[in-house]
Amino acid sequence: MPGIDDFTRPVEYLSPLDRSLGEIVRSWAEKEVLPYRREYDEDWEEHRLIEPAFDRLMGELGLQRVLFPEEVGGWGLGHSDYLGTGSYRMFEEIARADSAMAVAFGVVFWPLIMICNEPHVNMRLCEEFAPMFIETNKAVFTANAMTEPQGGADIENMDLLGGSTIETCAILEGDEWVINGHKLWPTNSAGVADLFGVVCTTSPGSTDPEEFAFIFVPADTEGVTQGKPYQKAGMAADKNSDIWFENVRVPSWYRACGPGDDFKYFKEIISLGSMGTIAFVSGAMMNIYEILREFCEEKTFRGRPLKENDDVAGVLADFVRDLEVIRVIGYQAARMMDRPDLYGDRWSEEMVAKTRAFKYFAADKAVENVGLVMNLMGAHGSDRVRDVEKHWRDLKIVQLWMGGKQLCQMEVARWFFDCETL
Numbered sequence: 001m002p003g004i005d006d007f008t009r010p011v012e013y014l015s016p017l018d019r020s021l022g023e024i025v026r027s028w029a030e031k032e033v034l035p036y037r038r039e040y041d042e043d044w045e046e047h048r049l050i051e052p053a054f055d056r057l058m059g060e061l062g063l064q065r066v067l068f069p070e071e072v073g074g075w076g077l078g079h080s081d082y083l084g085t086g087s088y089r090m091f092e093e094i095a096r097a098d099s100a101m102a103v104a105f106g107v108v109f110w111p112l113i114m115i116c117n118e119p120h121v122n123m124r125l126c127e128e129f130a131p132m133f134i135e136t137n138k139a140v141f142t143a144n145a146m147t148e149p150q151g152g153a154d155i156e157n158m159d160l161l162g163g164s165t166i167e168t169c170a171i172l173e174g175d176e177w178v179i180n181g182h183k184l185w186p187t188n189s190a191g192v193a194d195l196f197g198v199v200c201t202t203s204p205g206s207t208d209p210e211e212f213a214f215i216f217v218p219a220d221t222e223g224v225t226q227g228k229p230y231q232k233a234g235m236a237a238d239k240n241s242d243i244w245f246e247n248v249r250v251p252s253w254y255r256a257c258g259p260g261d262d263f264k265y266f267k268e269i270i271s272l273g274s275m276g277t278i279a280f281v282s283g284a285m286m287n288i289y290e291i292l293r294e295f296c297e298e299k300t301f302r303g304r305p306l307k308e309n310d311d312v313a314g315v316l317a318d319f320v321r322d323l324e325v326i327r328v329i330g331y332q333a334a335r336m337m338d339r340p341d342l343y344g345d346r347w348s349e350e351m352v353a354k355t356r357a358f359k360y361f362a363a364d365k366a367v368e369n370v371g372l373v374m375n376l377m378g379a380h381g382s383d384r385v386r387d388v389e390k391h392w393r394d395l396k397i398v399q400l401w402m403g404g405k406q407l408c409q410m411e412v413a414r415w416f417f418d419c420e421t422l
């Protein structure tokens with residue numbers, strides 16, 4: 001009988017680690033998350049139940065180490081040919097159980113991309129930060145602090161606005177950066193993360209790429225304060241809050257790549273973020289397929305299983321069609337991240353545009369489909385016992401982040417149509 005493993009994946013370019021990563025994460029998710037995820041949903045403020053589950057995945061099973069180079073005790077994914085496809089598999093398997101857990105886990109890699117990935121490994125910072133992640137059995141998180149009160153989309157709109165709207169300011173005083181600013185929304189804020197990657201400007205209002213700075217700040221540095229977690233519609237395992245930086249001092253060498261290169265490689269964060277988002281979507285949809293399958297076999301209409309009715313079968317087929325396509329483009333995005341020799345640099349405008357196109361297609365289709373699935377299930381779709389309503393709440397949120405749909409559209413149109421003003 002077909003199941004989730006029968007959806008298409010481009011097997012000819014999967015990571016050699018694919019099977020083992022898949023098995024590790026699936027067995028963790030089935031034991032630690034699927035039976036409890038409804039309780040996790042209520043645990044958004046404290047993370048009393050969520051935290052031990054993360055400890056097992058990230059600390060005990062060691063998955064928080066994967067990106068770091070082997071020389072500092074990592075698994076070397078950041079310089080392997082399987083950065084994209086290896087990450088995709090982990091994120092998708094986690095998202096099948098809980099897309100918010102996949103986000104919180106995926107974001108651990110986000111700022112680390114700046115220092116762990118070839119060809120811009122910053123070995124000094126890898127040596128400095130790797131022990132935090134490697135010498136412990138507890139989950140250790142990072143956060144990527146970009147969004148500010150005046151707008152997140154403009155900050156990510158790198159090629160048009162060149163960082164000119166960033167207000168968080170870093171000034172070099174002797175051998176220290178002094179940082180002042182206010183960030184909103186970073187995944188793993190509200191006290192979860194131990195280390196922040198902070199998007200700053202060294203000259204407010206400037207569009208000069210050399211003034212864009214990506215600086216690491218340990219969360220316990222004097223002058224850092226965080227708010228309480230926001231109460232969102234879903235995504236309970238992902239805590240988000242305000243972060244304030246008030247005369248925060250860190251060593252000058254905590255800047256990730258240096259003038260010009262911080263700007264350049266930050267766009268790799270965008271491409272990989274879009275790719276990861278597709279994995280969160282396809283993972284959640286795989287689980288909706290499982291739930292839907294069971295429901296349409298058990299539930300009858302005029303004496304026949306629901307799935308044996310023409311109209312219902314049409315909805316089921318369209319769902320599968322869209323999941324097939326989302327998965328194929330998700331793995332294609334991952335492959336494009338793995339093979340810059342074939343597809344171009346991960347930080348190129350082309351990769352930013354193409355991965356954003358894939359991402360907003362996937363998110364839009366998922367939101368559309370989960371609505372149709374709920375129509376099909378009727379009142380049962382809203383029943384928390386079945387968990388479809390959880391995916392419905394979570395998937396809507398996926399559509400909104402990283403500048404939302406509008407920024408994706410602007411960046412795609414800009415690259416493919418050579419637009420000059422958006």
Ligand SMILES: Cc1cc2nc3c(=O)[nH]c(=O)nc-3n(C[C@H](O)[C@H](O)[C@H](O)COP(=O)(O)OP(=O)(O)OC[C@H]3O[C@@H](n4cnc5c(N)ncnc54)[C@H](O)[C@@H]3O)c2cc1C
Pocket residue numbers: 107143144145146147148149150151152153154184185186187235238240397400401402403404405406407
């Ligand atoms: C669960 C979750 C996790 C998140 N994680 C992170 C994180 O890890 N790090 C982080 O820094 N942020 C994070 N965010 C914030 C998120 O990325 C931003 O909310 C998002 O980028 C949009 O920014 P904004 O809310 O400031 O909206 P704005 O930028 O103010 O935009 C408001 C609306 O206007 C639209 N818009 C913007 N510009 C234009 C334009 N020129 N033309 C037409 N429409 C436009 C936008 O698409 C949006 O719909 C997260 C958000 C959520 C919900």
